[in-house]
Amino acid sequence: MAQPRVLVIGGGLAGLAATMRLAELGVGVDLVSLVPVKRSHSVCAQGGINSVNALTRQQGDNEWKHFDDTVYGGDFLQHQPPVKEMADWGPRIIDLMDRLGVPFNRTPEGFRDQRRFGGTLYKRTAFAGATTGQQLLYALDEQVRRYEVEGRVKKWEFWDFLEPVLDASGRCRGAVCQDLVSMKFKAFPADAVILASGGCGLVYGRSTMSMVCTGSAVSRAYQAGAAYGNGEFIQVHPTAIPGADKLRLMSESARGEGGRVWVPRTPQDPRDPRSIPEAERYYFLEERYPKYGNLVPRDIATREIFDICTTDGLSVEKDRLCVYLDLSHLPREMLDRKLGGILEIYEKFQGVDPRVVPMKIFPAVHYSMGGLWVDYERSATGGMEEGSIRNQQTSIPGLYAIGECDYQYHGANRLGANSLLSCIFSGLFVAPSVAGLATASRAGEETPRLFEASLRRQEERHEALLGRRGGQENPYALHQELGNLMTRVATVVRRNEQLAAAYDEVCVMEDRWRRCSLSDTGNWTNQNVVFTKSLGDMFPVAKLILKGALLRDECRGAHYKPAFAMPGIAATDPAGKRREAEAWCDRFEANTRKWLKSTIARHGADGHPQISFEDVDTSLIPPRPRLYGLVGADVIEEVWKERSRGAADDAPAATGAGRAVAAHV
Amino acid sequence: MIQLAEDSNVGGPGAADQGNGHSDTMAGRTIHVRVLRQDGPGGESYWERHAVPYEPNMNVISVLQRIAERARAEDGRQVAPVAWDCSCLEEVCGSCTMLVNGRTRMACSALVDRLLEEHPGEIELRPMSKFPVVRDLKVDRGRLFRALERVEAWVPVDGSYDHGPGPRISPEEQEDAYPLSTCMSCGCCLEACPQYTKIEVVQREGESAEEFERRRTAAYDRGFVGAHAISQAVLFNGHPTGRMIADERLQALTSAGGIQVCGNAQNCVAVCPKHIPLTRSIARAGRAATVWAIKRLFDR
Amino acid sequence: MSPAEAETSFFSRHQFLISRLFSLSGLIPVGAFLVVHLVTNASVLAGPGTFQSRVDLIHSLGPLLVPIEWAFIFLPMLFHASVGFAIIAGGLPNVSSYPYVGNVRYTLQRATGMIAFAFIIWHVIQLHWMGAPLGGGKFDPHHASSSAALALQPVGVAILYAIGILSAVFHLANGLWTMGITWGLWTSPAAMQRANWISIIVGVLLGGAGLGALAGMRRVDVEQARAIEDRMDEMKRMLEGREPGDAPLVRPVATSAEGN
Structure with a gap:
């Protein structure tokens, strides 16, 4: 191949961002997608996209705090350099999307408006109505269409990725895909293959994910030898509308704009919710988490809603689990302007106007924090080295993963409005890495034979299935x-x-x-x-x-095992509290040593996953306990602060050496 | 209604669907569905009847899912599942457009209870009639996306390198642009448009894929661009950077198959699932085309 | 390139211009003519004399009348009609699937266009002097009311006229509204609604004038009218210094479409 050529699998935000950047860098792109790329699952993201901005900056915010919120929200289970790099890029990415024509909501003076999302105290989230994901995707889709007209991108829509093609050295040389219309197979030789195929929600049957989020592309890469990281970390979104075919998302922005979650204090109170007086309503998130209120991180909100229905028996209805998400106290005009899109969805699918009647919602599987293990090269400043061919590369050289299908950015739990950022960021960031690789790599002599073998294997598999x-x-x-x-x-x-x-x-x-x-x-x-x-x-x-x-015998982010939960403080006297807090911190430290590790799965020859653990690079921000709403959190925090001050005096930095081990689990 | 299982978790058996008035009267009943099928492009179409047990709060997607699962027609014959497009199931991806009870709409938001109210006894499903059928309810909407290329529906930025923020935009402008930007390319406006007629180009014997594609694109380009594309042109001609190539878009809108083909039936706006003010866009494009044409006449 | 392809490509190349000229021709001159025509004819309600004087005014154009008729009435109308038929052929009405008001109007616009066109051809043959060889040409500009009244006397003819007139009026009024959208005069839904009211008022007034003219013509007392018309003709002759029996300036059966 004289011209460098890259194959991108998936045309959501990440895939389109990578395609756009690659085309701009002069690399030819084949873009394969199960559906026309404009119909990718990214359209479902509603709330917004996070980054530090001029306004929050003046309130004391900065990139580091965004980075800190992200790793803290993710319970420290992500390598910090990529996350830091992402937070640093945030403002530039929003600016770029703004230039591409995304109709972000505006302030009266014409600046981008921002809202607050879960897990932070700043209004960091830029948004375009209640369809931010759709708007961002369209902007990238438009740019890619422009490159397509110029002949730099070739789209293969309604095509399915079947397997990466590896050479004798184990390097990825392209892939075999299938046309879902004619059912014909085709080999796509490429200097690099980028997987941007999204999450795997369909493993859970019904979820908030689209019907294309089968996870099959990732699974096929995994079965071909790519390592998979943190698979068990599945985000369950606290608020979704239950449905027979799908659980439809009710964006966190509903709470961001002032929506309140409550249940009647009387179990299954038969009254119309509107006629239940304030005193008889239990705003359990606000009562239990006064600081964050309805905007606690997602894992906590989910667990609380789940708990209030199951353990406390306060579900609004008897036959099915749900709580009220109430917007009816907010002005209709504001709701229409800022949340119109999602409220319409509720109205359309439930036949009830959420501006008037509180919505009934319940948690649903929403996002996979885990995904293909990917590498990165740490830069001198603690971020990611731009252009390094290691960035976003899976354990198969030449095969890359970006967006939801990598495991890199969200640790044990993703913060709201961070996914759009991570998708666009990883897409833009992988491009120079792959572009460099594309000019450096040259396929060997044996490659055509490899493709033939791969094609034959897939055709046989297909025929065997048809012939069953x-x-x-x-x-x-x-x-x-x-x-x-x-x-x-x-x-x-x-x-x-x-x-x-x-x-x-x-x-x-x-x-x-x-x-x-x-x-x-x-x-x-x-x-x-x-x-x-x-x-x-x-x-x-x-x-x-x-x-x-x-x-994983612990509780971390979205992964919650009651048997290993660390309860709060029971003692009431100061000395007892102190003692328990010390013990709590001891246990936390022990747990961190044992479990602050990424789960790495490899597909064994016997079909079972071989699990190993990878140390996490926490060299920039040392892990600290997440104490949202824990009884005695203040005492624990005090003890913890004393300890970390002591540790800081003893050693200049916490462990950061895990990375070398990481690549070879 | 499904009972709460003891150890139920999210979204599983415990999280049943929101109920409605029909569930009691309809329980145990069967929904009859009539599907217009076609095995491939250019093939004969034929009707097939299916029966699906009623469940509360069903939509057409869940009906089609049950049909796929049963893989049997109403008369018990084993049949292949009906092919159709869908993805998000929440009416933002634009995949699942079809003719439900004779009207173009999204299958995901077509609720069975309402359909049965509208037309008791049976639900009728047909593929869109303005696009070539691929199979059953799945059609090829390539022409719709091609129209977006024709009107250059994008902001012509220099590139993705950092140049600071985009232009300042007033809230009024944003509120004007946003609805247009929610167009999900579902094709409802085109299906309902009496001026938009089907173009089906068949690959000739011995014709290469590239030649065929070229010929098909040329055929598409002679046809009407459609309301969606006109509206996108208006959207980008309203954007401070986008309007830098406004003339190119107006050139496209006033060439063959352009805005002049519109017959003002206004079905587009009536069937648009996103309530996009398409006729406003058409009128604005008409105004811009008028001014542009006159200017061109005198500036020549 | 085959001639057929050349034709298509010419039409394609200038599709926008042709469409806009088509749209414009519907208003000026065709629509404007319809207004003048119906209002003039409605003057019969004020008596045969009034109507006769209006007709005389038009015929005072003398030899210019024929070229003016062709340039401003017949040719534009033929252009509007032929493009209109091409447009109709390119569309696919679907009012049964989408019975929205706008769609009904779209369909009616096409139906009324075709009805009006057929009606106008018949109407011209029936009354205009050009129709004489075909057994028509019944309008006598010197006896405007009485000749028209006689021609419109059969009930069947009157009914066809009512249909034809109303079709033409609907086509113009509705066309006015869609024209405003096409040219971008009214763009917002609210403005379209306001313009819609104006179109409705125009349509009702014009329809009233048209039906009034029809009824007025049929109510004319032919004998009485003839007497008045003869008297007026005599006065004209006296003023022009012609002798009774001299050839009139315009042939007796000749007339414009005006006054039919």
Whole structure:
């Protein structure tokens, strides 16, 4: 190949950002997507995109604080240099999107308006109505279309990524993909392949994710040898509208704009919510977390809502779990202007006007913090070295991962409005790395043969699936079973005995999958076979999620095991409090030493995930306890501060050497 | 309604759907669905009947999911699942446009209860009629995206390097632009437009993919651009940077298949699921085209 | 390039200009003519004398009348009609699937256009002197009211006239409204609504004038009118110094479309 060429899998925010940047750098791009890229799942992101801005800066905010909020919110389970780099890039990214024509909401003077989101005290979030993700995606889609017209980008829409093609040295030389219309296979030789295929929500059956978020592309890379990091960290969004086909998101911005979460103090109070007086309403988030109120980080909000319904039995309804998310006290005009889009969704799908009647909501699977393990090169300033070919590279050289399908930025829990930032950032940032690689790499002699072999393998797999006879399993029913199981055991509350049992059950399901029979055996736009294939690829992901969750005996971010929770302080006298706080901090430190590690899964030859643990680079901000709403948090914090002051005097910096180990788990 | 399982977790069996008045009367009943199928491009279309057990709060997507799962027609014959496009299921991706009870709309927000009120007894599903059928309810909307290229629906920035923030924009301008920017390219406006007629180009024997694509694009370019593209042109001609190539967009809008094809039936605005003021855009584009054409006449 | 392709590409190249000329021609001169025509004819309600004097005024143009008729009435109308038919052929009405007011109007605009066109051809044959060879040409500009009254006497003819007139009026009034959108005069939904009211008022007034003229013509007492018209003709002759029996300046059966 004379001209450098890169294959991008997925046309959401990350994939489009990378494509745009690559095209600008003069690299030809093949962009493969399951759907027209404008229909990617990024459109569903509602609330906004975070970055430090002129306004928050004057209130004492800066990039470091954004970085700090992100790692603190993520319970320190992410390597800090990439996160720092992302926070540093935040303002530039918003400026860029602004220039690309994103209709961000404006202040009366014509500046970008900002709102506050969970996990921070600053109004860092720029937004475009209640469809920020859609607006950002469209802006990038438009730029990519422009490059497409110029011939620098070729889109392959309605195409499915089947496998990366590796040479003898294990380097990725391209991929084999399938046309979902004609069902034809095609090899895509490339200097680098970038996976930007998003999350894996469909492993949970119904979630807030789109129907294309099967996780199959990632699973295929994983099965080809790419390491997968922190799979067990699945964000459950606190507020979603339950539905038969999907759980529709109700953005955090509903709370950001003043929405209040409550339940009647009387269990299943039959009255119209509007006629329940203030005194008989339990605003449990506001009461339990006075500082953050309704805007506590997502994992906490989720657990509280889940808890108030299950443990406290205060669900609004008896037959199904839900709480009120109330906007009815806010002015209609403001709601229409700032939240119009999401309120319309509620009204459209529920037939009730949320401006008048409190919404009924419940948590739902929303985002995978985990994803393909990716590398980075640390810069002198503690960020990421721009242009290094290691940045965003998976454990397979030449294969990159960006956006939701990497594990890099959100640790154990993602802050609201950080995902759009991480997607665009990783997309823009990977481009120079890959562009450098594209000119350096040259395919070897054996490459054409590799593609032929790969094509043959995929065609055989496809034919075998079509030719299956007499199987009794229905792939759609099996998918529902898998989803129900995963939702039951691996979301808000996790218990080891359930996880272990579920792992075995998933193995049985995977075996049953092999007996799935197809109701469509044709070779034209056969969605049946495509779905069945992607279902088959959900099991390895489900297994690594369960295995990771099973092994991780602690509570961290979205991963919550009651058996390993660290309760607050029970004592009431000052000395007892102090003693318990010391013990709490001891335990926290021990837990950090043991568990502040990324879970790294590799696909074993036996089909089971091989788990190892990778140290986390916390060299910039030492881990500290997340004490949101814990009883006795003030005392613990005091003790903790004393200790960290002492530690700072003893040693100049906390551990940061883990990285070398990291690359070779 | 589904009972709460003991150890239920999120979104699982415990989190049942929001109820509604129909659930009691409809429980145990069957929904009859009539689907207009077609096995491939240019093939004969045929009707097929399906029966799906009623569930509360169903939409057309969940009906199609049940049909795929059953893979049997109402008469018990084993049939291939109906092919259709969908993705977000919350009416922002624009995938699942189809003719439901004869009207173009998004399948995800077409609620079964309402459809049965509208037309008791049966739900009828057909593919969009203005685009070539790929299979069953799935159509090729490539022409719709091509129209966005025709009107250069983008802000012509220098590149993605940092140049500081974008232009200052008043809240009024933003509120004007935002609705136009929510267009999800679903194609409802085109399907309902009496002036937008189907263009189906078939690959000839021995014609290469590139030649075919070129010929098809040329055919698309002679056809009407459609309300969505006109509205995007208006959106970008209103943006301070976007309007730097306003003339190019007006050139496109006044060439063959441009704004003049509009017949003012105003169906576009009536069927737009996002309530985009498309006729306002068309009128604005008309005004701009008038001024531009006159200016060009005198400036020549 | 085949001739057919050349034709298409010429039309394609100038599609915008042709459409705008089409739109413009609907208002000026065709629409303007319709207004003048209906209002003039409605003057019959003030008596055959008044109407006769209006007709005389028009015919005072003498030899210029024929070229003016062709330049400002027949040719623009033929242009408007032929482009209109091309537009109709390119559309695909779907009012049964989308029975919205705007769509009904879109469909009616096309239907009324075709009705009006057919009506006008028949109307010209029936009354204009050019129709004489075909057995028409019944209008006598020297006996405006009485000749028109006789031509419109059959009930069937009157009904067809009512349909034709109302079609033309709807086509103009609705066309006025869509024209404002096409040219960008009214752009916001509110402005379109206001313009809609204006169109409705124009349509109602014009429809009233048209039907009034029709009814007025049919109510004319032919004998009485003839007497008045003869008297007026005599006075004209006296003023022009012509003798009774001299050839009139304009042939007796000749007339413009005006006064039909």
